[in-house]
């Protein structure tokens with residue numbers, strides 16, 4: 001077995017020295033990517049100091065709703081790798097990437113009213129995991145031209161994974177990334193079994209110090225695999241009893257969270273309960289969703305505004321009780337923006353009222369809000385549209401200006417108009433539409 005490990009180590013060292021392209025390493029904190037990170041750091045250490053010129057970047061995603069014990073382990077590992085790099089002039093950077101607040105789990109659920117994800121509508125992986133990495137890599141590639149991305153994928157994980165890996169175009173053992181054409185993927189441990197990975201991790205100390213017994217214990221507690229770092233849509237769902245978000249409703253039961261609770265991590269109990277609430281809110285039978293879709297068609301639509309308020313209130317209460325940072329101020333401000341363009345929109349002070357009630361903290365200038373509301377009423381009257389419609393449209397424009405893009409804005413504005421016109425008497429509809437455009 002030792003020869004398998006040294007073969008991988010040798011080929012990484014050769015690649016480092018003979019191929020000038022910078023390296024990226026996908027790190028999830030799980031066993032496979034820990035092994036790859038460990039071998040990459042060891043490979044750089046094995047190169048004479050004067051030849052350690054290559055840019056090596058270790059990237060990890062934090063969805064902002066990660067299981068606390070997992071994110072703590074990841075943060076401490078990344079800090080150790082960074083320290084090791086500085087001390088040994090390895091030229092290795094580490095980056096913990098988070099989705100921007102406007103794409104976060106809470107901005108989508110509580111702000112936009114997306115139903116909590118399930119297998120059919122799994123909107124989360126792309127927004128929370130893939131997009132932050134794609135944005136980061138795309139920026140870097142602009143500077144680099146091409147790069148090699150090392151991942152911890154293994155054929156033994158599943159037959160689907162083995163099939164996907166063997167179907168990819170490859171050159172010198174590297175496959176072209178399916179979505180990022182200037183990125184070449186290397187899977188150094190693709191032929192290892194799970195036992196071989198654990199044997200490596202438990203026998204060898206990490207090059208950045210410390211051993212992997214805590215990681216093994218974490219696995220034993222959670223009794224399953226990790227949510228692999230997601231770099232494209234063809235990798236398997238992370239919502240499959242793996243380490244992932246504590247809010248994950250893609251799985252029926254979150255065995256990782258339950259395992260951690262059973263192993264004594266009591267923080268998980270209220271989080272598991274909250275996850276149960278998210279499942280309840282998703283089910284249209286429980287009356288928490290509009291019975292009209294976003295485009296106006298009949299059928300279960302977004303969570304209605306009262307449900308979003310309830311969830312925010314419960315989340316803030318949970319945050320107080322656990323002492324964990326579960327939602328950021330940036331996300332709260334984005335949610336307020338989003339509520340202004342909801343059906344039955346908020347007056348622009350709803351989030352502030354809930355936060356004030358929960359935490360006793362004043363978030364907004366109420367005089368300002370009231371003045372703005374009066375102005376909106378005046379303009380709506382002049383334009384002969386409902387004030388509510390105008391507020392939703394302004395909210396939508398604000399939302400787009402937050403993200404500095406306008407693609408889709410006209411369609412969204414028309415959808416708001418179409419939706420609101422249903423509240424207006426037929427003879428007024430044509431006039432209102434004409435005047436407001």
Ligand code: SF4
Pocket residue numbers: 063117122124125128129227237238239243244245247248249250
């Ligand atoms: S762990 Fe679950 S909620 Fe989180 S990104 Fe993966 S599928 Fe979505």
